[in-house]
Amino acid sequence: MSGSGGFRLPWRRARPVAAIEHVPPAMQRHIASFRLGPEAVRRAREAVAEHLPAAGVAPACAFADAVLLVTSELVVNVLRHAPSSPVMDVGITVAAGQLVVSVADAEPMLPDLSDEGMGAGLRMVAELAADYDGDVSAEPAVDHDGKVILVRFSMPS
Numbered sequence: 001m002s003g004s005g006g007f008r009l010p011w012r013r014a015r016p017v018a019a020i021e022h023v024p025p026a027m028q029r030h031i032a033s034f035r036l037g038p039e040a041v042r043r044a045r046e047a048v049a050e051h052l053p054a055a056g057v058a059p060a061c062a063f064a065d066a067v068l069l070v071t072s073e074l075v076v077n078v079l080r081h082a083p084s085s086p087v088m089d090v091g092i093t094v095a096a097g098q099l100v101v102s103v104a105d106a107e108p109m110l111p112d113l114s115d116e117g118m119g120a121g122l123r124m125v126a127e128l129a130a131d132y133d134g135d136v137s138a139e140p141a142v143d144h145d146g147k148v149i150l151v152r153f154s155m156p157s
Contacts, residue, residue, distance in 0.1 A: 026095075027093065027094070027095035027096075028051070028054060028055060028092075028093065028094040028095070029091065029092070029093045029094075030047070030051045030091065030092050030093075031089050031090070031091040031102075032044070032047040032089070032090055032091075033087050033088070033089050033090075034047075034075075034087060034088055034089075034090065035086065035087055036078065036079060036082075036083065036085060036086070036087070036088060040075050040078075040079060040088070041072050041075045041076060041079075044071050044072070044075045044088075044090040044103075045068050045071050045072055045075075047090060047092075048067060048068060048071045048090065048092050048101065049064070049068060051092050052064050052067065052092075055092070055094040055099060055155075056094075056155070057099070057155075063132065063153070063155075063156050066128045066131065066132065066153070067092075067099065067101060067153065069124075069128060070101055070125050070128055070129070070151050071090065071101055071103075073121045073122075073124060073125050074090075074101065074103040074125065074149055074151070075088065075090065075103060076121065077103075077111075077121060077122065077149075078103060078105045078107075081107060081111075082105040082106060082107035082146075084106070084107070085105040085106035085107055085146065086106065087106075088103060088104060088105045089102070089103070089104040090102070090103050091103075091104075094155070097154060097155050098134075098152055098153065098154055098155060099152075099153045099155055100150055100151065100152050100153070101150075101151045101153075102148050102149065102150050102151075103148070103149050104141050104144075104146055104147065104148040104149075105146050105147065106144060106145060106146040107146055107147060108140065108145050108146055108147060109147070110138045110139070110140070110147055111138050111149070113126070113136060113137070113138060122136065125151055128151075129151050129152060129153055132153040132154050132155075132156065133153075133154040134151065134152040134153040134154055135151075135152055136149070136150070136151050136152075137149075137150045137152075138150070
């Protein structure tokens with residue numbers, strides 16, 4: 001088998017089965033942008049729910065319910081704490097046995113994620129993530145002046 005420029009690529013000829021089986025699955029990532037308003041929570045939940053089956057998450061299972069509740073709470077926090085943000089981005093990323101929900105807004109102030117600093121909503125988000133060996137983090141956005149809240153879950157087997 002020849003590659004570009006006439007180089008031979010012998011490793012492509014007969015890959016051992018083990019090499020094929022250990023190739024990690026491709027990352028799945030979906031991001032939707034929403035204007036802040038009364039429909040934001042419902043629309044964000046629908047956008048995330050739409051991609052759960054492709055990630056191997058059965059609709060209406062406990063894990064799907066946890067992911068959707070986290071999505072709702074993060075969007076409510078944007079509505080409460082970043083009302084001047086014109087839009088927010090809601091994302092779902094699945095790779096390497098993890099599912100990550102992300103919500104980005106234009107408010108640059110990071111939330112206090114300490115036990116003492118979290119409000120009831122973020123505390124519930126952290127507890128739901130911990131139920132699935134996950135966590136919550138916040139970081140400045142890389143492409144605008146806002147922030148991104150990330151909630152990581154280990155995918156149940």
